[in-house]
Structures are given as C-alpha cells and as structure tokens.
Amino acid sequence: MTTLPPSVPPAPAATEVHAKVFGATEHLAPPPGKIEVPAERMKQWLHDMLLIREFEVRCMQAYQEKKIGGFCHVYIGQEAVAVGCTAAVEHRDPIVTAYRDHGHALARGMDPKYCMAEMFGRIGGCAKGKGGSMHMFDRDNNLFGGHGIVGAQTPLGAGLAFACKYMDEVIDGKPSSRVALCFLGDGALNQGAFHEALNLAGLFDLPVIYVVENNGYSMGTAIARGTTMAHSLVTKAAGYGIDGYVIDGMDVVDVYAEMKRIADRCRATSRPAFVDMRTYRFKGHSMSDPRKYRTKEEEEVFEAEDPIGKLQRRLQAAGQLADDEFKAMQKAIRDRVRDCVAWSDASPPPPPEELFTDVYLEPWGPYTGSTQPEMNGGTVNPAGFKTIATKEELS
Numbered sequence: 382m383t384t385l386p387p388s389v390p391p392a393p394a395a396t397e398v399h400a401k402v403f404g405a406t407e408h409l410a411p412p413p414g415k416i417e418v419p420a421e422r423m424k425q426w427l428h429d430m431l432l433i434r435e436f437e438v439r440c441m442q443a444y445q446e447k448k449i450g451g452f453c454h455v456y457i458g459q460e461a462v463a464v465g466c467t468a469a470v471e472h473r474d475p476i477v478t479a480y481r482d483h484g485h486a487l488a489r490g491m492d493p494k495y496c497m498a499e500m501f502g503r504i505g506g507c508a509k510g511k512g513g514s515m516h517m518f519d520r521d522n523n524l525f526g527g528h529g530i531v532g533a534q535t536p537l538g539a540g541l542a543f544a545c546k547y548m549d550e551v552i553d554g555k556p557s558s559r560v561a562l563c564f565l566g567d568g569a570l571n572q573g574a575f576h577e578a579l580n581l582a583g584l585f586d587l588p589v590i591y592v593v594e595n596n597g598y599s600m601g602t603a604i605a606r607g608t609t610m611a612h613s614l615v616t617k618a619a620g621y622g623i624d625g626y627v628i629d630g631m632d633v634v635d636v637y638a639e640m641k642r643i644a645d646r647c648r649a650t651s652r653p654a655f656v657d658m659r660t661y662r663f664k665g666h667s668m669s670d671p672r673k674y675r676t677k678e679e680e681e682v683f684e685a686e687d688p689i690g691k692l693q694r695r696l697q698a699a700g701q702l703a704d705d706e707f708k709a710m711q712k713a714i715r716d717r718v719r720d721c722v723a724w725s726d727a728s729p730p731p732p733p734e735e736l737f738t739d740v741y742l743e744p745w746g747p748y749t750g751s752t753q754p755e756m757n758g759g760t761v762n763p764a765g766f767k768t769i770a771t772k773e774e775l776s
C-alpha cells in the first residue's frame with residue numbers, strides 16, 4: 382500500500398466558540414504556502430458564491446409562498462465549500478453529495494433556471510420536477526445527485542471512483558486519471574454505509590475524496606453529542622489507512638488551495654483522502670427549524686466569517702474590486718435569479734404520464750420509458766413519452 386506523508390500540523394483554534402462547536406484539540410491547518418490565484422478567478426468565485434446565496438434567499442421566499450413543497454435545506458454560509466472544492470478539481474471528475482445540494486449543482490455549472498424549476502416541482506427542472514430540492518442531478522456536468530438518505534452517497538462516491546479507475550486502467554489501459562468528490566454532512570459519519578465505503582476506498586486504492594461538510598450540527602444535535610472523536614474526525618479515516626486533513630471551509634481561497642493539493646495527490650497516487658471541512662450553516666437545518674439548540678452569540682461569531690464578505694474585502698483591499706463593479710455583479714445576479722423564478726413559475730407541473738417514466742415499473746425492468754429533461758436537450762412531450770427499451774428488446 383502507498384505510504385503518504387502526514388497532513389499539515391494543526392494551528393490553534395480561532396476562538397473559544399470555534400472550540401465549543403468543533404472540539405478543543407484538533408484545529409485548522411494553515412495553508413501549505415503562498416498560492417497565487419489570479420484576481421479574475423477570485424472574482425468568478427465571488428460571483429458563484431453570490432449566485433448561490435441569492436438563489437437560496439429566493440428559495441426561502443418561494444417556500445414561504447408555498448411555491449416549493451416538501452423539504453428545503455439551504456446552503457447559506459457554506460458556499461465557499463462547494464465553490465472552492467469544484468474549482469480544485471476538473472470538470473470530468475465526478476461529484477456526489479447529500480440533500481443540501483443546490484450549491485453543488487450551481488457550482489458545478491447547472492443553469493439555475495433548471496435548478497429552480499426542480500425546486501418548484503416543475504417539468505422544466507433538471508429531473509423533470511420529480512426529484513425536488515434533495516435530488517439535483519446533472520449528468521453533463523458530472524453531478525451524480527443529490528441524495529436524501531443520510532450517508533447514501535458515500536458508497537456511491539466509492540463506486541464512482543471505482544468506475545473511473547476501472548475505465549481508465551482496464552478499459553483504456555492507461556493510468557487512473559480522475560478523482561471523485563463525495564460530500565457528506567457530519568451526521569453521515571455515524572452511518573454504517575460510510576464506514577463500509579471508507580474500508581473499500583482504502584482497500585482498493587480508490588481515488589475518492591470524502592469531504593465532510595462539518596457545520597457542527599446534525600439537525601439539532603451538536604456534533605460532540607452524537608459523534609465520537611468529534612474533535613479529531615481524521616482519526617476515523619486513519620482507521621482505514623486514509624489520510625485526513627482539516628480545512629477552514631469559511632475561506633474559499635483556503636478551500637481551493639488545500640483541496641487542489643489534496644486532489645492533485647489523490648489523482649497522482651490513486652489513493653483516497655478524507656477532509657474535515659469546518660463550516661457553518663447560517664440558517665436552520667430546514668425551513669422549519671427555530672434553532673433553539675444554539676445561541677445567537679455563537680451564530681454572530683460565524684456570521685462575521687461570512688465567506689462572501691471575506692472574499693469581497695480581500696479583493697477590495699487589493700484594489701481588485703471597485704464598488705461599482707461589485708454592485709453591478711450583485712444586480713446582474715439578482716436579475717438572473719428573478720428570471721429563474723419567473724421561468725419556473727411558467728413551467729407546467731409534470732403531466733400524469735410522467736408517473737410511469739424513469740421508474741422500476743415492471744418486474745423485468747429497469748425502465749419502461751424515459752424522456753430527457755429540457756436541460757439535456759430533450760423535448761418535453763407530455764402526450765407521448767418515448768419507450769427506450771421494450772420487454773422483447775431486453776429479453
């Protein structure tokens with residue numbers, strides 16, 4: 382088995398509040414050295430984080446207006462994680478995530494109108510309105526969901542890495558060249574599936590990075606109340622022979638710099654990695670959470686670390702972002718998301734026929750029919766959905 386050098390040594394915790402939320406002894410690693418990121422690239426990240434923030438604010442409004450039903454978990458506060466991580470890998474590298482997935486879809490490049498229509502349960506959505514908030518899926522952008530069962534995506538992350546490695550090495554006869562990113566919440570750490578996935582990833586040398594979006598809470602349960610070794614999650618990965626890292630998920634430049642280093646190594650060695658990404662969700666778990674399990678003071682400490690404000694100030698201090706330019710960026714994003722809402726409002730709900738497509742309807746399965754969403758170039762044709770395989774063709 383390949384031996385890897387240990388991760389960067391820990392630095393002191395930022396404040397007592399951080400220590401209270403994440404534990405006292407395992408702290409943030411400093412960036413490995415100065416990394417040059419062109420201002421234009423940082424501005425793109427600022428834009429992408431603002432787009433996610435605005436999208437989520439409009440989702441919350443639409444939810445209040447009952448345009449969005451079911452569950453809705455917004456990503457506000459965690460934007461730097463999806464944006465920094467996707468920037469650190471290549472577009473052909475697959476990504477899979479949990480149910481707090483709108484940010485990942487947008488960061489990966491899904492047109493926000495398809496994402497919003499999916500939220501609204503409309504035929505124009507990325508899954509034709511049949512998946513909803515927790516099931517964003519975009520094959521062209523190598524996003525393999527959006528998964529509602531806590532931890533369900535962790536074996537899928539191992540499977541995606543296995544498939545990529547198999548295709549590269551066995552089918553194409555070349556070295557393994559892709560890295561899978563598997564995001565999970567801190568709550569998923571206690572699922573059996575997570576441990577089975579890590580065991581196989583370690584055993585089979587799978588190029589997958591498990592990124593724990595550690596926001597300190599699993600619904601209303603503080604991490605230390607429900608998880609052993611909460612102060613040092615990397616020890617869980619060590620048990621499977623997997624290298625672990627702790628990253629400040631509130632700073633997109635740090636996220637990018639650290640993740641780039643980890644992803645490059647994962648790609649070169651075809652070995653898995655584990656990341657304790659320290660972040661914070663500014664809103665409740667879902668739309669019906671009064672947040673009684675944490676204090677206002679604690680929220681204020683993390684709100685002061687808002688990843689958007691942090692990058693904005695950094696660019697402004699460097700003379701790279703004029704006030705007018707920032708305002709114009711904000712306005713363009715507001716207009717764009719408003720258009721997405723209007724587009725989604727105008728999109729019809731899926732017709733009854735769609736109940737019988739994309740499902741394991743017949744015992745001889747897998748599909749009795751499927752239509753492509755508009756996002757994938759399909760024509761939405763409620764009257765005549767197309768059969769892609771018949772029973773006779775399959776037998």
Ligand SMILES: Cc1ncc(C[n+]2csc(CCOP(=O)(O)OP(=O)(O)O)c2C)c(N)n1
Nearest residue numbers: 481529530531566567568569596598599600
């Ligand atoms: C197997 C399973 N058990 C319970 C639930 C209910 N549930 C939904 S979200 C959640 C908390 C998960 O928290 P975490 O993984 O930290 O993600 P976060 O919400 O913080 O992003 C739970 C218990 C579920 N969806 N699946």
Ligand SMILES: [Mg+2]
Nearest residue numbers: 566567598599
């Ligand atoms: Mg959590």
